Amino acid sequence: MENIAVIGAGTMGNGIAHVFAQHGFNVQLIDISEDSLKRGMSAIQNNLDRMVAKGVLKTENVQQTLSRIKTTSDLIQGVRHAELVVEAATEDISLKKKIFRELDAHCPPDAILATNTSSISITEIGAATNRGSQVIGMHFMNPVPVMKLVEVIRGYNTSDAVTQKILELSVILGKTPTEVNDYPGFIANRILMPMINESIESLYCGVAGVQEIDTVMKLGMGHPMGPLQLADFIGLDVCLSILEVLYNGFKNPKYAPCPLLVKMVMAGKLGVKSGEGFYDYSQSRKAEKIAAQFS
Template sequence: MKNIAVIGAGTMGNGIAHTFAQFGFKVRLIDISEKALAAGMTTIGKNLDRMIKKEAITEEDKKQTLDNIHTLTDMKKGTAHAELVVEAATENLELKLDIFRKLDECCPEDTILATNTSSISITRIASVTKRPEQVIGMHFMNPVPIMKLVEVIRGYSTSDETTKTVLELSGKLRKTPVEVNDYPGFVANRILMPMINEAVETLHSGVAGVKEIDTVMKLGMAHPMGPLQLADFIGLDVCLSILNVMYDGFKNPKYAPCPLLVNMVTAGKLGIKSGEGFYDYSESKKAEKVSGIFSQKR
């Protein structure tokens, strides 16, 4: 398998394209927006430059990686020879269903269709295709070029052959694949998101401020990043979406999003991507200044 197509040039999409290209795969990076594709390639270039500074790769490695990536806005053309397609669009069910309907029509019959979804049912996505046995979850962690884990999620009809292929392929990317079953949130987010939600609830209840909550978790639990800073990094809208998927899927109130998280997303405070979340990123890309709204003690 050498020909890979990646749908979506955002944070996860460009990271997935970067990783495949770095290990010698020919990648077609596809997005409906030329602007998004240009921004994605710029990000890949900057990330490769960081790797050069750390002496992890050479200038020639960077050139080869970039040469392995071609950008397109035409899904049909971009996937015509793909052996694997990895969808990395926004975490929205209807959007993903629409993409998979189109992929099923335009991809070769033996193409494996993977989704990078962090919580949405693989079985539901596969149901809109004529090849459910070739649909699988391939959930990379952010930042993709650095993080080692790939959750490989089997839908109800995913075949052993498809699963084996994706597990082996993940290993070729020097990732550690972990096979899990198709339930809301899978493993990573079923555990992570309730913790983040509880941190938001702790803030909402006035138990402690943003920095205090994050400091307790970093120093007391040896977490490299506090849960509120991590939520900003992931995107508060993404956190809310995942919690809603789990709440809808399990009908268990423990997954109900904290009202503060709902209000912040409604107000457009999404974290790093919007310039403000639990921390203020307007002057720096590092979480150095707590947003005035949320630093007040109750």
């Protein structure tokens, strides 16, 4: 396998493109917006430069990596030679099904279609295609160049051969793959999001303040980042979306999003990307600089 297409040039998409290119793969980075593609490539450049500054990458590897990434806003042209497509678009089931129908129509017949979804059913996405056995979840963690885990999620129809190929590919990328089955939230978010939601509920009920809750989890539980700060970093809208998938999928009230989370998202307080969430990122440094320290 040599040719990879990545759909979406946002935080996850550009990180996925970065990792594939750094490990010798040819990458087509695809987005409907030329501005998004420019921002995506700028983020990749910045992350590579940061790796050089930290001594984990040689200077000559920067241009080698960048030269392996081509950008396009033409999906049909971008995927026509792809052996693997990794979709990293917005967490919206209707959008993902639309993309996968297009991929099914225009990718080579033997191409594997992967989604980076953090919670949406792989089986449902695969059902939008005529190649359900070749559809799989490949859930990278943010920031992709740094985090080692890849959740490899089998849909109901995903074949053993495709699963094995993606597990092996993840190792080539320097990641540690973990195979899980297709249930709402998979493993990472099925466990993480209720913890974040309970932290927000504790704040909502007045049990403790933001910094106190995060301090307890950092110092008492050994977490590198408190759950409320982590929610800001993930995006409160993303947290809400995942909790809604869990709640709708299991019909269990323990997954119901806290009213405070719902109100904050309605108010546009989304965390780092909006400049304000549980913490205020606008006073000392720009939100982009806050995010950059984790890259």
